[in-house]
Amino acid sequence: MKKxxxxxxxxxxxxxxxxxxxxxxxxxxxxxxxxxxxTVISGxxxxxxxxxxxxxxxxxxxxxxxxxxxxxxxxxxxxxxxxSRLGINxxxxxxxxxxxxxxxxxxxxxxxxxxxGTFFTFSTVALVQISYSIFNSWKEVTGGPNGLANLPxxxxxxxxxxxxxxxxxxxxxxxxxxxxxxxxxxxxxxGRAMNSVRDNExxxxxxxINVYWTKVIAFAIAAMFAxxxxxxMVHYNHFVVSTYxxxxxSTKMIIMTMLGGVDNPIGxxxxxxxxxxLPEWLKPLQEYIRLVYGVGVMLLMVFMPQGIWGVIExxxxxxxxxxxxxxxTVIGVDDKNxxxxxxxxxxx
Amino acid sequence: xxxxxxxxxISMGMIYAMLATGVVLLVRAVGVLNFAEGxxxxxxxxxxxxxxxxxxxPLYATILLAVLVFAIFGALFMFSVYWPLxxxxxxxxxxxxxxxxxxxxKEIVKMIWGNIPLVAKPIVAGVLEIGGAxxxxxxxxxxxxxxxxxxxxxxxxxxxxxxVIMQAAAxxxxxxxxxxxxTIVTTAATYMISASLVGIGGWLVSPLFLVSTSLxxxxxxxxxxxxxxxxxxxxxxxxxxxxxxxxxxxxTLFTTTYKDAIVFLVLIIVLIIRPTGFFGPKISEKA
Amino acid sequence: MSQLVLKLTDVNxxxxxxxxxxxxxxxxxxxxxxxxxxxxxxxxxxLLNLISGIYDVxxxxxxxxxxDITKSPAHYRARLGIxxxxxxxxxxxxxxxxxxxxxxxxxxxxxxxxxxLTGRAKELDIGELQTLTRIAGFSFxxxxxxxxxxxxxxxxxxxxxxxxxxxxxxxxxxxxxGLNNAEMQNAIALLEWAIKQRDIGVILIEHSMDxxxxxxxxxxxxxxxxxxxxxDPEEVAANDxxxxxxxxxxxxA
Numbered sequence: 001m002k003k004x005x006x007x008x009x010x011x012x013x014x015x016x017x018x019x020x021x022x023x024x025x026x027x028x029x030x031x032x033x034x035x036x037x038x039t040v041i042s043g044x045x046x047x048x049x050x051x052x053x054x055x056x057x058x059x060x061x062x063x064x065x066x067x068x069x070x071x072x073x074x075x076x077x078x079x080x081x082x083x084s085r086l087g088i089n090x091x092x093x094x095x096x097x098x099x100x101x102x103x104x105x106x107x108x109x110x111x112x113x114x115x116x117g118t119f120f121t122f123s124t125v126a127l128v129q130i131s132y133s134i135f136n137s138w139k140e141v142t143g144g145p146n147g148l149a150n151l152p153x154x155x156x157x158x159x160x161x162x163x164x165x166x167x168x169x170x171x172x173x174x175x176x177x178x179x180x181x182x183x184x185x186x187x188x189x190x191g192r193a194m195n196s197v198r199d200n201e202x203x204x205x206x207x208x209i210n211v212y213w214t215k216v217i218a219f220a221i222a223a224m225f226a227x228x229x230x231x232x233m234v235h236y237n238h239f240v241v242s243t244y245x246x247x248x249x250s251t252k253m254i255i256m257t258m259l260g261g262v263d264n265p266i267g268x269x270x271x272x273x274x275x276x277x278l279p280e281w282l283k284p285l286q287e288y289i290r291l292v293y294g295v296g297v298m299l300l301m302v303f304m305p306q307g308i309w310g311v312i313e314x315x316x317x318x319x320x321x322x323x324x325x326x327x328x329t330v331i332g333v334d335d336k337n338x339x340x341x342x343x344x345x346x347x348x
Numbered sequence: 349x350x351x352x353x354x355x356x357x358i359s360m361g362m363i364y365a366m367l368a369t370g371v372v373l374l375v376r377a378v379g380v381l382n383f384a385e386g387x388x389x390x391x392x393x394x395x396x397x398x399x400x401x402x403x404x405x406p407l408y409a410t411i412l413l414a415v416l417v418f419a420i421f422g423a424l425f426m427f428s429v430y431w432p433l434x435x436x437x438x439x440x441x442x443x444x445x446x447x448x449x450x451x452x453x454k455e456i457v458k459m460i461w462g463n464i465p466l467v468a469k470p471i472v473a474g475v476l477e478i479g480g481a482x483x484x485x486x487x488x489x490x491x492x493x494x495x496x497x498x499x500x501x502x503x504x505x506x507x508x509x510x511x512v513i514m515q516a517a518a519x520x521x522x523x524x525x526x527x528x529x530x531t532i533v534t535t536a537a538t539y540m541i542s543a544s545l546v547g548i549g550g551w552l553v554s555p556l557f558l559v560s561t562s563l564x565x566x567x568x569x570x571x572x573x574x575x576x577x578x579x580x581x582x583x584x585x586x587x588x589x590x591x592x593x594x595x596x597x598x599x600t601l602f603t604t605t606y607k608d609a610i611v612f613l614v615l616i617i618v619l620i621i622r623p624t625g626f627f628g629p630k631i632s633e634k635a
Numbered sequence: 636m637s638q639l640v641l642k643l644t645d646v647n648x649x650x651x652x653x654x655x656x657x658x659x660x661x662x663x664x665x666x667x668x669x670x671x672x673x674x675x676x677x678x679x680x681x682l683l684n685l686i687s688g689i690y691d692v693x694x695x696x697x698x699x700x701x702x703d704i705t706k707s708p709a710h711y712r713a714r715l716g717i718x719x720x721x722x723x724x725x726x727x728x729x730x731x732x733x734x735x736x737x738x739x740x741x742x743x744x745x746x747x748x749x750x751x752l753t754g755r756a757k758e759l760d761i762g763e764l765q766t767l768t769r770i771a772g773f774s775f776x777x778x779x780x781x782x783x784x785x786x787x788x789x790x791x792x793x794x795x796x797x798x799x800x801x802x803x804x805x806x807x808x809x810x811x812x813g814l815n816n817a818e819m820q821n822a823i824a825l826l827e828w829a830i831k832q833r834d835i836g837v838i839l840i841e842h843s844m845d846x847x848x849x850x851x852x853x854x855x856x857x858x859x860x861x862x863x864x865x866x867d868p869e870e871v872a873a874n875d876x877x878x879x880x881x882x883x884x885x886x887x888a
Contacts, residue, residue, distance in 0.1 A: 058440060062440075064440045064443055111619065111620060112619075118375065118381050118579075121381060121443065122571065122574070122575070122579055123575065123619060125568070125571055126571060126612075126615055126619065127619075129568055129571070129572065129612055129615070130612040130615055130616055133608045133611075133612040136608075137608070189741045192730075192734060192737055192738055192741060193738075193741075195727060195729070195730055195734070196727055196738055198729075199727040199728055199729055199730070200725050200726070200727060202689060202725065203725035203726070203727070204710075204738075205688070205689070205708075205709040205713065206687055206689075206709065206710075206713050206717075206718075206719040206725075207710075207713060207738045207739065207741075207742055207800065208710050208711075208713035208714040208741075208742040208800070209710055210708075210710045210711075211710065247568070251383075251447050254444060254447070255444065255448075258441075258444055262440075288455075290451055290454075290455045291455035291456065291459070293448075293451055294448050294449065294450070294452030294453075294454070294455055295448070295452050296448070297444060297445065297447060297448025297451070298428060298445050298448040298449055300448075301433060301436075301441040301442070301444055301445040301448070302432045302433060302441075305436060305441045317780075329733075329761075329776060329777040329778065330774055330775070330777075331761065331764055331768045331774060331775055331776075331777060
């Protein structure tokens with residue numbers, strides 16, 4: 001017996017916001033922005049894709065992992081090498097390297113997921129150090145501290161994308177695809193399994209969920225997003241170097257994820273945009289930026305750990321409870337319907 | 349020659365060990381991974397520099413005041429980073445807050461002391477000559493002081509009543525509070541001890557490296573030591589860090605560029621064979 | 636005709652020096668409620684944890700529908716058909732009621748990942764849920780948070796969730812604790828539905844003697860980890876050792 005009450009105006013507002021964002025990003029930005037702004041925003045988009053990885057491992061599965069930059073690096077260097085040394089089309093190279101990254105992550109995950117909570121987080125830090133060290137030292141493959149230059153740009157069906165605008169649009173397309181993937185993941189059995197592992201591991205086990213494998217797969221999926229982001233970055237910049245993949249950048253990405261809202265891909269998007277754009281918008285305060293950043297993060301954790309989107313969602317919940325908006329599917333006994341079990345309890 | 353390398357290695361290893369011990373203390377007694385420990389370490393270097401070279405205080409006054417400053421800062425740190433988040437629904441928040449704190453501390457230090465690295469002179473100047481090898485007293489000083497401090501701290505926590513209480517309070521706040529233990533006091537004390545330990549470490553290392561804001565990155569080496577030696581206990585962390593120090597030192601015989609890579613190669617091997625480190629808990633233990 | 640759903644043979648478990656289960660053996664039939672009682676600390680919840688696989692046994696054998704599951708991991712046992720409720724309900728706090736229940740139906744319907752990825756997101760099948768909730772005697776909105784339910788309602792919902800996993804064996808831990816009389820009756824009604832409509836075997840831990848006596852066909856009494864009685868309700872109630880250990884000195888039988 002479904003009871004449909006009137007849809008929350010706030011839901012329309014959320015929908016409207018998302019639509020506005022899409023229009024702004026897809027139409028207004030490329031048309032009106034200077035090249036410089038476009039490159040900055042493109043950078044944000046790339047980090048956004050990687051942060052979707054954080055969304056999966058941290059937001060959905062509840063594990064703090066710094067490993068995103070490791071996989072960005074693997075995806076990036078792999079794509080760089082496949083396209084520049086083997087002459088493979090850059091888009092194909094990107095997809096191949098994403099798959100490669102996932103396989104590597106699966107193997108690494110199988111080892112690391114045997115560790116509990118803080119141990120695991122800690123081992124991801126070690127992983128980042130190891131990967132950075134390899135990226136920086138293995139000159140033959142990665143070019144060491146000098147990196148690899150002159151990498152092929154994006155090529156679709158033989159046409160090289162030469163302008164920043166075109167590359168931007170391509171990035172946007174990838175972003176949309178990734179967001180849809182992430183949203184779809186939530187609705188699958190795997191997505192629900194991840195949520196239960198995050199919230200109540202013992203309950204998850206008694207619900208038949210193989211906690212270990214759920215974590216490993218989550219890790220691999222997160223690596224997929226990171227690897228793709230790395231590959232995108234490499235072809236966007238036509239350059240790759242180890243300093244792209246440091247522990248500090250990993251930290252920045254986690255903060256992006258938390259600022260926007262770790263529970264929702266759209267929130268992550270907001271976080272990525274804000275963290276990337278704020279230094280630009282606050283240029284006059286150049287000197288104090290990092291201090292504000294540091295203090296801001298600490299305050300954010302105390303007052304707004306659910307992120308911006310989280311605040312929007314909880315406001316919506318409060319309002320919808322007060323004004324009784326939103327679809328409600330009522331299960332069980334109606335107040336008016338006195339039939340039911342041997343004893344009817346009046347629900348609180 | 350080898351003796352020199354060994355001493356340098358153990359000395360640096362001791363520094364890493366102090367960082368690692370500071371972190372392990374907080375992990376065991378509070379349950380959090382503090383990524384800002386390196387910055388507390390760096391702060392130690394700057395504070396002692398200021399007291400010694402800017403305020404021109406004699407050694408004993410420097411030490412006393414410095415420890416006082418570290419303790420106060422440690423408590424301050426706890427109240428801003430840990431205390432408000434201790435009941436948070438998201439466990440990641442504390443870790444991320446420490447990340448924010450590390451940036452904040454760095455920037456504040458930069459604002460007070462500027463960007464240019466400062467030079468500190470050895471605390472104990474001079475060189476000890478043993479059969480052809482020249483061992484700088486500073487290195488030996490670090491080894492001795494470091495060992496004493498680490499020993500002292502771990503004895504405090506494992507043997508003395510006070511320490512045991514603090515750990516108990518960390519493992520089960522509810523029961524501890526029922527027993528009348530003010531967890532706020534025990535937690536604050538732990539942070540203060542941790543901050544003081546690494547603060548002194550910063551003082552010890554300042555003559556070796558320049559006093560700069562990048563000193564905090566030594567924490568990552570401390571982390572590496574913890575992985576190798578065993579996460580979660582002091583003995584393992586110390587062993588691992590000493591090992592790292594020695595490996596680093598001897599690796600310079602072969603190569604300076606790949607020094608880091610070698611250390612981390614060892615790290616990879618350990619992570620694969622024994623992810624919890626040599627002295628860490630066995631994985632087969634069930635939650 | 637009922638079949639043997641669970642068989643424990645000489646199960647032993649200690650934690651350090653504390654013996655929590657000592658040579659425990661029993662059999663549970665489908666379509667019946669098997670009571671598990673004993674003073675606090677007797678090891679009842681521990682036994683459930685051993686059966687559901689949260690703890691490993693030190694020695695002994697656990698057989699589920701003829702299959703030896705002694706060494707099987709917890710999630711595997713859940714997939715075989717062992718359902719569980721807890722003294723304090725374990726729900727996902729960051730998901731709403733619908734998502735919590737879908738965990739159960741994922742297990743019950745054996746939804747596969749690929750199926751849920753390619754097919755439409757399977758909507759929660761409302762039918763059985765409605766029936767069970769009516770029996771439980773309260774109502775809720777699927778979209779609400781778990782926190783909108785009272786403690787008693789959460790406990791009832793946990794039983795419903797366990798039933799939705801289509802188990803062959805249900806381990807129910809003190810369902811009546813914290814419930815008022817009406818809710819307790821509804822809990823009993825749910826369990827009776829489970830055994831009659833779905834032929835489920837139920838192990839029930841309870842302190843409420845009313846509940847135990849009225850629904851159980853067999854009762855086992857634990858004390859300090861050992862079995863001190865195992866039989867039908869009348870036998871057990873008359874057993875002197877049980878009376879002494881548990882029912883209290885002023886029992887009149």
